[in-house]
Amino acid sequence: MKIFIQQVINGLTAGSVYALIALGYTMVYGIIELINFAHGEIYMIGAYGGLLVLALVGAHHTSGFGTILLAMTGGMFLSMAYGLSVEKFAYKPIRNSSRLSLLITALGASIFLQNFVMIGQGASDKSYVSLAVLNTAFNIHGVSVTVNQVLIFAVALAVMLLLDLFVNRTMTGWAMKAVSQDPVTAQLVGINVNTVISITFIVGSGLAGVAGVLIGFYYGMVNFSIGYLAGIKAFTAAVLGGIGDIRGAMVGGLLLGLMESLGAAYISPDYKDAFAFIILILILLIKPSGLFGKGQA
Amino acid sequence: MTSVPSIRTLFTTYVLPAVWTAAIAFPIMGFSRATAAALFMLAGIIVFTVITRRRGLRRPHGLLRARLESSRAVRHAWVFVLAAAIAAPLLLNSYSLDVFTSVLFYMMLALGLNLLVGDLGLLNLGYIAFYGIGAYTYAILAARFGISFWIALAAGGAAASVFSLIIAIPTLRLRGDYLAIATLGFGEIVRIVFNNWDSLTNGPNGIMNVPRPWLPWIGFLSGMSFTYLVLCFVILQVYVLVRIKQCRFGRYAVAIRENERASAMVGINTYAVKTVYFMLSAFFGGVAGVLFASKQMFVSPDSFTFIESVYVLAMVILGGMGNIAGVMLGAFTLVVLPELLRGFVVYRMLIFALLLITMMLFRPEGLLGKKA
Amino acid sequence: MDDGTILSITDISIMFGGLKALDRVTIGIRKGEVLCIIGPNGAGKTTLFNCITGFLRPTSGSIVYRGAVELTGRKPHEIAAHGIYRSFQNLALFTNVSVEDNVMIGGLRRKEFSYSITDMLIHTPVFRAREAALRQEAADLLAFVGLAGKKDRKAGELSYGERKLLELARGLITRPQLLLLDEPAAGLNPTEKTELVRAIGRIREQSINVILIEHDMRFVSDIANWIVVLDYGKKLAEGLPDDIKKNKAVIEAYLGTR
Ligand SMILES: Nc1ncnc2c1ncn2[C@@H]1O[C@H](COP(=O)(O)OP(=O)(O)O)[C@@H](O)[C@H]1O
Numbered sequence: 001m002k003i004f005i006q007q008v009i010n011g012l013t014a015g016s017v018y019a020l021i022a023l024g025y026t027m028v029y030g031i032i033e034l035i036n037f038a039h040g041e042i043y044m045i046g047a048y049g050g051l052l053v054l055a056l057v058g059a060h061h062t063s064g065f066g067t068i069l070l071a072m073t074g075g076m077f078l079s080m081a082y083g084l085s086v087e088k089f090a091y092k093p094i095r096n097s098s099r100l101s102l103l104i105t106a107l108g109a110s111i112f113l114q115n116f117v118m119i120g121q122g123a124s125d126k127s128y129v130s131l132a133v134l135n136t137a138f139n140i141h142g143v144s145v146t147v148n149q150v151l152i153f154a155v156a157l158a159v160m161l162l163l164d165l166f167v168n169r170t171m172t173g174w175a176m177k178a179v180s181q182d183p184v185t186a187q188l189v190g191i192n193v194n195t196v197i198s199i200t201f202i203v204g205s206g207l208a209g210v211a212g213v214l215i216g217f218y219y220g221m222v223n224f225s226i227g228y229l230a231g232i233k234a235f236t237a238a239v240l241g242g243i244g245d246i247r248g249a250m251v252g253g254l255l256l257g258l259m260e261s262l263g264a265a266y267i268s269p270d271y272k273d274a275f276a277f278i279i280l281i282l283i284l285l286i287k288p289s290g291l292f293g294k295g296q297a
Numbered sequence: 298m299t300s301v302p303s304i305r306t307l308f309t310t311y312v313l314p315a316v317w318t319a320a321i322a323f324p325i326m327g328f329s330r331a332t333a334a335a336l337f338m339l340a341g342i343i344v345f346t347v348i349t350r351r352r353g354l355r356r357p358h359g360l361l362r363a364r365l366e367s368s369r370a371v372r373h374a375w376v377f378v379l380a381a382a383i384a385a386p387l388l389l390n391s392y393s394l395d396v397f398t399s400v401l402f403y404m405m406l407a408l409g410l411n412l413l414v415g416d417l418g419l420l421n422l423g424y425i426a427f428y429g430i431g432a433y434t435y436a437i438l439a440a441r442f443g444i445s446f447w448i449a450l451a452a453g454g455a456a457a458s459v460f461s462l463i464i465a466i467p468t469l470r471l472r473g474d475y476l477a478i479a480t481l482g483f484g485e486i487v488r489i490v491f492n493n494w495d496s497l498t499n500g501p502n503g504i505m506n507v508p509r510p511w512l513p514w515i516g517f518l519s520g521m522s523f524t525y526l527v528l529c530f531v532i533l534q535v536y537v538l539v540r541i542k543q544c545r546f547g548r549y550a551v552a553i554r555e556n557e558r559a560s561a562m563v564g565i566n567t568y569a570v571k572t573v574y575f576m577l578s579a580f581f582g583g584v585a586g587v588l589f590a591s592k593q594m595f596v597s598p599d600s601f602t603f604i605e606s607v608y609v610l611a612m613v614i615l616g617g618m619g620n621i622a623g624v625m626l627g628a629f630t631l632v633v634l635p636e637l638l639r640g641f642v643v644y645r646m647l648i649f650a651l652l653l654i655t656m657m658l659f660r661p662e663g664l665l666g667k668k669a
Numbered sequence: 670m671d672d673g674t675i676l677s678i679t680d681i682s683i684m685f686g687g688l689k690a691l692d693r694v695t696i697g698i699r700k701g702e703v704l705c706i707i708g709p710n711g712a713g714k715t716t717l718f719n720c721i722t723g724f725l726r727p728t729s730g731s732i733v734y735r736g737a738v739e740l741t742g743r744k745p746h747e748i749a750a751h752g753i754y755r756s757f758q759n760l761a762l763f764t765n766v767s768v769e770d771n772v773m774i775g776g777l778r779r780k781e782f783s784y785s786i787t788d789m790l791i792h793t794p795v796f797r798a799r800e801a802a803l804r805q806e807a808a809d810l811l812a813f814v815g816l817a818g819k820k821d822r823k824a825g826e827l828s829y830g831e832r833k834l835l836e837l838a839r840g841l842i843t844r845p846q847l848l849l850l851d852e853p854a855a856g857l858n859p860t861e862k863t864e865l866v867r868a869i870g871r872i873r874e875q876s877i878n879v880i881l882i883e884h885d886m887r888f889v890s891d892i893a894n895w896i897v898v899l900d901y902g903k904k905l906a907e908g909l910p911d912d913i914k915k916n917k918a919v920i921e922a923y924l925g926t927r
């Protein structure tokens with residue numbers, strides 16, 4: 001039982017991060033029907049952004065939450081800038097080409113960013129400062145929860161609530177929904193489709209950036225290659241929740257985190273990374289519209 | 298005459314993107330590289346504007362394509378390339394022979410993948426898994442059980458085809474980009490299995506002492522004789538692929554790529570055709586994998602990563618989707634070019650990624666253009 | 670049991686969300702007949718074709734071909750194999766392929782043009798002969814619809830009217846026994862329309878049954894010998910062209926006076 005609860009907690013932590021990244025996939029897919037392969041790299045760049053801020057402010061073992069907040073903000077902005085650039089320089093010029101071309105461009109953008117960061121930051125791992133506040137652990141009947149885990153969960157929850165408000169309560173949010181349902185009509189009623197698409201990329205990338213910094217603190221290091229696997233898993237989460245569906249992505253992320261961590265504990269840790277792929281394929285086969293989707297894709 | 302652009306347009310199209318690039322590259326790359334990136338961006342935009350302005354005159358046929366159009370010229374070109382390929386192993390030193398053999402392997406893979414991506418317009422992002430399945434099948438059968446090369450060769454191709462069915466049957470019903478993602482997942486699962494099923498695959502250490510192919514009178518093939526063996530396979534594959542294109546079956550693919558509903562209405566079982574193409578494509582991948590394992594005399598999961606799939610895909614795209622000669626040219630270019638650019642090792646993948654993006658932007662039909 | 674009925678559609682219904690696109694429609698078509706389906710936009714005419722040809726599966730009801738074959742639940746290519754061909758309202762051509770190849774692709778599934786894998790691999794005389802025969806038949810059909818001169822053009826380069834004729838030629842090479850044409854005359858100029866009427870007349874002489882969807886009443890009266898009127902997914906009326914023209918309910922549905 002203890003193991004089970006511990007795995008649930010670990011799973012929810014990883015799941016929160018997947019959910020944050022998954023939101024970007026789902027939003028972009030919802031609006032231009034593109035699997036944005038480069039999104040995992042945007043998350044990775046966020047992690048580096050946080051790292052740079054930490055170096056800049058001279059963070060050390062005893063730094064507090066203010067520093068963490070600064071790092072998250074830094075990561076978020078850097079990711080936003082890169083996300084927007086990818087959209088403007090890579091996708092926009094060929095938005096009217098075939099889906100195959102778009103997908104291949106996305107793949108190219110992903111490889112480009114990975115190697116771009118590798119050249120700039122080196123191929124080896126870079127470590128995040130280990131903060132005392134985050135490493136404090138509560139031990140409840142043998143189950144340990146760190147402040148870091150609580151932070152990840154809390155930030156993810158807060159960010160998702162804000163996003164939900166943004167999408168459902170603001171003009172921009174409504175415009176996004178309108179474009180995703182019918183871009184032509186949206187244009188006709190005076191919505192600037194280009195702006196809406198850019199905003200979607202910015203918001204999605206910002207969320208991924210925050211996720212990157214959170215993961216940086218959690219694992220204590222970053223590497224240029226972390227985006228690939230995290231990206232695929234987050235995409236799986238998005239498909240699980242029904243791609244294009246924002247709330248679905250949140251639930252899908254948490255669910256994937258749970259399944260993965262329980263699978264690793266009870267089935268086999270060696271195949272931890274395979275679970276996500278198996279779930280991905282299974283869900284595509286059984287219910288491509290996602291767990292909560294209506295109808296079939 | 299075009300009018301002189303205003304200061305404002307000059308600023309937004311040239312200066313702003315360049316400055317922006319410098320600004321976002323700076324935190325990651327440092328000052329000097331960020332400046333270089335900005336200049337690069339500027340150059341890119343200038344090229345883009347020039348090309349898009351002059352386009353329309355040139356499309357859709359490329360220069361190269363126009364010259365290759367007449368069937369006599371095509372035949373001459375094929376004969377020349379064939380003669381060169383047959384002569385090459387005799388003239389090359391051992392290092393270049395290795396590169397040449399590598400070109401042949403990638404040709405087999407790119408031609409196999411082209412059946413899906415080029416002919417049917419289906420994106421398979423896990424193609425390298427079939428290469429891996431072929432390689433491991435041979436390694437296990439030959440190194441563990443001492444089964445002969447020729448039997449194991451057939452087994453490798455067959456194994457790849459059978460596994461392709463597992464992924465094809467369910468996913469071919471899905472929309473295109475879901476198929477891409479499902480095949481990517483499949484490719485990863487296969488590699489993870491190679492990595493972890495220690496009792497069968499020896500995990501990350503891989504399988505050693507994989508024997509070379511053996512022929513009566515010649516004995517074990519290595520060096521030049523091995524290269525000739527691979528060359529024979531490439532020639533055979535090209536022959537079969539050309540024939541397929543010229544027959545009923547090739548036209549089914551064209552029809553499906555062009556319009557699936559209409560294909561169904563003239564009686565083509567689109568799902569069956571796609572499945573057969575998927576299996577055939579996997580079969581070629583598997584056979585290439587067997588040859589690869591017998592050349593390396595060693596297999597390990599590292600040879601079958603996602604990026605390898607992308608690499609093969611890039612060859613298909615570069616040369617011209619659906620165009621057999623183009624795909625071979627693509628494979629040749631992407632193997633030989635990096636060898637020539639040895640000094641730029643660090644930038645290799647970066648250039649490669651840019652190549653993918655610019656191809657999609659300027660010439661999605663590939664260097665030699667698409668053959669209908 | 671063969672009472673001369675080619676296709677009997679019985680009580681078919683289909684729902685899209687809350688919308689009843691077809692509501693217990695029953696239609697029969699007898700041998701040698703040219704049946705025309707008319708009705709306002711959105712009446713469910715194309716949906717009916719989609720049900721017959723397997724692109725949609727009706728929620729209930731049955732579609733029986735030649736008194737023996739149940740068509741509902743079958744795939745489009747299986748239905749095509751029974752000798753049923755349809756054209757699409759918004760055209761479905763192989764756009765980047767030559768006009769000749771478009772027609773040839775239509776004939777690929779015919780037995781008389783088939784060959785074995787060996788034939789195909791070494792281009793035996795059998796292969797050459799069958800390919801030549803297929804090419805010849807394609808050429809004949811292109812001449813039949815008046816496109817002989819354009820065989821090397823890409824389908825996408827043809828005018829709208831020419832494309833419709835090409836789609837017809839591609840259908841004819843499949844040797845259909847039942848031809849479903851979805852608004853074949855829409856967008857044609859007067860000369861092309863005459864060409865089409867002539868072609869359909871000659872198709873009828875070859876004892877191919879035709880069901881077509883059309884708006885142009887003059888065109889309809891020229892070729893149809895039975896008319897079914899659909900409105901809001903229901904069969905509103907059926908009868909001879911002259912009777913339908915006088916039918917009050919039909920006139921109201923078209924003029925929208927209700
Ligand atoms: N696949 C579909 N999904 C949802 N609604 C559909 C679909 N096909 C047709 N409809 C709806 O069914 C109705 C009938 O359409 P259709 O058969 O195309 O009419 P028409 O008589 O003009 O050919 C229309 O209201 C249309 O919007």
Ligand SMILES: [Mg+2]
Nearest residue numbers: 714715716758
């Ligand atoms: Mg219609």
